Amino acid sequence: MGRVTLRTPVTRITDTRQSTRPDTVVVEEPLEIRVNGTPLA
Incomplete structure (x- = not known):
């Protein structure tokens, strides 16, 4: 598994x-659902 958090600029608009x-x-990470080892689309 890669990084859990990321530091990024956030813009606040009022x-x-x-x-x-x-x-x-x-x-x-993207979620992948598998049934019997086969990914579902």
Whole structure:
């Protein structure tokens, strides 16, 4: 499994201004559902 979190810029927008700051977000692997070893589309 790769990284669990990622540091990325996040922009906050209000009625009067916009600001950008770094934030930590969760990184998820794509979900793959398998039945008897065969992936479902």
